[in-house]
Amino acid sequence: MIEAVGLKKDFKSTAKGAKGQTVQAVKSVSFTCRPGQVLGLIGPNGAGKTTTLRMLSSAIAPTAGEVRVQGLRLTQEQMDARRQIGFLSGHTGLYQRLSVRENIEYFGRAYGLRGAALSGRTDQLIDQFGLRQYADQQVDKLSFGNKQRAAIARTVVHTPAILILDEPTTGLDILGAKLVNDFVLDYKRSGAAVIFSTHHMHEVEDLCDEVCIINSGVSVYEGQVAALLNETGTTSLHGAYLHKITTPQVSA
Numbered sequence: 533m534i535e536a537v538g539l540k541k542d543f544k545s546t547a548k549g550a551k552g553q554t555v556q557a558v559k560s561v562s563f564t565c566r567p568g569q570v571l572g573l574i575g576p577n578g579a580g581k582t583t584t585l586r587m588l589s590s591a592i593a594p595t596a597g598e599v600r601v602q603g604l605r606l607t608q609e610q611m612d613a614r615r616q617i618g619f620l621s622g623h624t625g626l627y628q629r630l631s632v633r634e635n636i637e638y639f640g641r642a643y644g645l646r647g648a649a650l651s652g653r654t655d656q657l658i659d660q661f662g663l664r665q666y667a668d669q670q671v672d673k674l675s676f677g678n679k680q681r682a683a684i685a686r687t688v689v690h691t692p693a694i695l696i697l698d699e700p701t702t703g704l705d706i707l708g709a710k711l712v713n714d715f716v717l718d719y720k721r722s723g724a725a726v727i728f729s730t731h732h733m734h735e736v737e738d739l740c741d742e743v744c745i746i747n748s749g750v751s752v753y754e755g756q757v758a759a760l761l762n763e764t765g766t767t768s769l770h771g772a773y774l775h776k777i778t779t780p781q782v783s784a
């Protein structure tokens with residue numbers, strides 16, 4: 533289980549004309565993602581989703597609030613807790629000069645896998661992500677879609693109990709997106725907690741057990757889609773979402 537508890541993140545702006553000013557990227561975000569659940573994270577551009585996910589993965593520290601993993605506070609020093617997390621973002625690194633197989637093995641070794649366990653897991657992921665024919669190709673020669681598959685494969689090489697995916701299907705074609713979505717459903721069925729940010733409402737409907745809406749740095753809804761429709765008096769997630777992000781909130 534992973535919880536965001538009153539997360540807040542301020543940055544110092546480096547933008548021309550606003551240098552040194554405080555940017556409140558995340559003001560107050562709270563939600564819980566339990567084992568065997570996919571939580572969809574949605575919100576307008578610039579709402580604070582990526583910043584929130586970076587705090588959850590301990591890539592950056594919150595200005596206030598905390599992340600709890602299995603009920604315990606996550607700090608950047610807690611290696612054991614961090615090993616339970618897999619985080620895919622737009623910046624998830626693949627070594628461009630290494631092959632798909634070498635990349636997966638490299639990250640597997642970093643998580644302590646060795647020998648038959650490492651080669652077995654690598655082969656399993658290569659097959660699961662449809663990368664068999666590209667397994668020994670250098671990553672910089674791959675299409676965007678195959679790079680994304682390889683990036684997800686390397687993110688889950690250590691079978692993390694908590695998987696955080698930041699817009700994993702952006703830029704993928706229909707088959708590529710389906711493969712990722714099918715993987716997410718399989719992965720949650722294995723008992724993992726999965727957080728999935730997206731701009732595609734149909735993915736929330738198809739994949740997510742609960743949804744969290746972030747607007748202007750504040751989580752304005754967390755719960756089931758059915759309850760959201762009920763609360764907003766709407767008949768579609770699209771309508772409910774628009775209602776939530778355009779209606780002034782009394783409280784988060």
Ligand SMILES: Nc1ncnc2c1ncn2[C@@H]1O[C@H](COP(=O)(O)OP(=O)(O)OP(=O)(O)O)[C@@H](O)[C@H]1O
Binds near residue numbers: 578
């Ligand atoms: N390192 C940073 N320094 C300064 N401002 C930042 C930094 N990172 C993010 N921001 C700002 O914080 C706000 C939230 O950004 P964030 O990337 O978290 O939004 P998002 O919801 O993921 O957006 P999108 O849907 O477009 O990916 C934006 O105004 C962004 O410009």
